[in-house]
């Protein structure tokens with residue numbers, strides 16, 4: 001095994017019964033295990049759980065997995081979960097591809113045979129893609145320790161005071177010659193009838 | 198209000214507009230235009246001598262009193278209680294500034310020598326890490342619904358005018374009086390003016406039911422007049438609001454269930470309100486000597502401009518759009534820009550304060566972190582291939598591309614902190630000079646091949 005050899009791990013999630021009750025998960029795993037560059041393919045009830053993440057991390061450590069494919073739900077929720085998990089195991093988080101076999105397959109395709117066939121295609125695509133992934137580094141940028149608040153009504157005043165009390169510089173921009181907004185115009189305020197200014 | 202005026206960490210820029218915003222989360226650059234007040238605020242003590250002396254005695258409608266009183270060209274905002282408590286000279290009203298002719302008695306009167314007609318607008322540049330938009334709401338103008346006869350009688354008021362009349366700092370020093378200077382005997386209060394109405398705004402303004410009940414209480418308390426309240430439903434859902442509603446019922450207010458349909462000004466100046474009482478199923482007509490129109494809260498009139506300045510979108514109602522209706526109610530889709538208060542939707546004061554506090558918490562968390570992580574999935578220009586055709590320049594929705602001129606032609610460069618990796622430029626470049634990191638041609642082609650590899 002050389003360092004630049006691509007070793008892909010494929011992890012198919014059952015998502016309880018969300019995926020497992022429609023898609024033939026063992027069949028997808030069997031299919032994935034013989035795809036080019038795939039070293040290991042596994043299934044698990046909840047890939048996003050602690051033990052699911054640990055399964056991936058262990059394979060990175062013990063089997064030398066250097067590319068990861070997770071077939072599960074929408075990446076909106078858990079892409080960062082898996083990226084963080086593989087980064088914690090020492091792999092670049094962009095050596096990762098997620099494919100959505102829940103929202104885009106098991107929740108919308110009724111026929112199990114068709115659903116399984118579509119899941120296979122998606123896994124095949126993800127495996128082919130991840131082989132071309134490059135390591136990328138997220139950059140960190142400094143934050144200027146000051147805030148702008150636009151509008152000096154009660155909302156802007158409240159926000160400005162809270163931020164200023166935290167020790168930061170605040171610029172409060174108001175288009176009228178005085179701050180105060182509508183609340184300064186009110187007499188007493190409901191429901192307590194206390195004065196507003 | 199005063200606390201914000203004197204907090205050492207807050208710099209107030211009043212009479213000012215944000216005119217340009219560039220940069221990104223953590224590093225925004227903001228340009229603010231400060232309009233001239235024609236008064237040197239470092240000298241003005243707020244004594245009001247110039248206001249007293251201003252020759253423009255005729256006056257113009259005083260915004261603070263919602264037009265119920267007049268002010269001169271020189272005035273101290275908020276009827277003398279402004280923060281900052283400094284005079285401003287309104288250039289459109291001032292005889293000298295608008296017509297070039299005036300005795301300028303204000304200058305003679307000012308003991309601090311603070312009046313300065315040579316003041317020019319100033320541009321202030323600010324660097325900030327985060328932005329809170331708290332531009333509030335506008336009042337619905339009831340003239341838009343002619344059936345309410347607003348403007349046809351001085352005894353037809355909108356909600357804000359009633360507040361000013363009832364306020365101790367207002368034109369009647371808190372007395373509720375008809376234009377004839379008498380205590381009213383019968384007052385009609387009409388809910389949902391400009392709200393829940395196909396001809397105006399479809400949304401419920403949420404606050405007017407409660408301030409209408411407050412107005413009913415104030416009328417009963419201050420004048421003893423009979424109060425007729427025209428409503429469709431009472432929305433008293435905030436903390437202690439239902440109890441307040443019951444209290445107002447016990448104070449002897451007549452509740453008429455049905456939208457106030459029409460206000461008629463009779464020949465003798467008296468007013469008549471027509472409605473259908475939907476509980477009794479009959480049309481009703483009630484003669485009164487004062488009508489209060491409980492007007493809707495609307496988006497600020499310039500909210501389209503403000504939205505594009507800060508890169509935020511607007512809801513169907515016109516208020517600013519939060520990033521998620523439940524989970525991100527004070528975030529926008531521009532990272533580092535947050536919403537506070539009624540610019541997002543109508544709210545009462547407690548909800549406004551809670552919303553603003555939450556937005557401030559988000560800002561504090563960002564400033565406290567000190568750094569932001571910028572995603573590396575951005576576009577990259579191969580300068581050897583770029584022909585300098587500038588096709589991509591205008592297409593980038595985030596203005597991340599700039600042109601660098603080089604002996605006759607030039608190349609483009611992408612600011613990685615601004616680029617969101619949307620791929621627009623990548624697809625548009627005729628020379629194929631732009632690569633989208635993590636979405637390279639090889640990656641996408643491989644993905645497609647993988648998709649079709651099986652029969």
Ligand SMILES: Cc1cc2nc3c(=O)[nH]c(=O)nc-3n(C[C@H](O)[C@H](O)[C@H](O)COP(=O)(O)OP(=O)(O)OC[C@H]3O[C@@H](n4cnc5c(N)ncnc54)[C@H](O)[C@@H]3O)c2cc1C
Nearest residue numbers: 151153154155175181182189190333334356538539545546
């Ligand atoms: C008649 C009436 C009675 C009410 N009574 C009650 C009550 O009894 N109890 C209660 O809880 N609530 C009451 N409310 C609601 C209360 O007024 C609002 O909840 C509160 O004022 C909202 O504050 P805000 O800061 O969001 O907006 P605003 O008060 O509108 O403040 C916005 C500020 O931003 C400034 N601004 C706007 N655009 C820009 C810009 N582009 N650049 C710079 N500055 C800008 C404005 O000049 C203003 O100073 C009442 C409302 C009305 C209309």
Ligand code: SF4
Nearest residue numbers: 251252291292293303
């Ligand atoms: S110049 Fe004349 S009109 Fe203008 S503020 Fe002074 S006195 Fe008033």
Ligand code: SF4
Nearest residue numbers: 389392401402405406
């Ligand atoms: S809060 Fe009451 S008065 Fe205001 S729009 Fe809603 S229902 Fe109408």
Ligand code: SF4
Nearest residue numbers: 593616617619620622
């Ligand atoms: S990828 Fe999108 S955001 Fe980035 S430079 Fe190109 S057009 Fe602009």
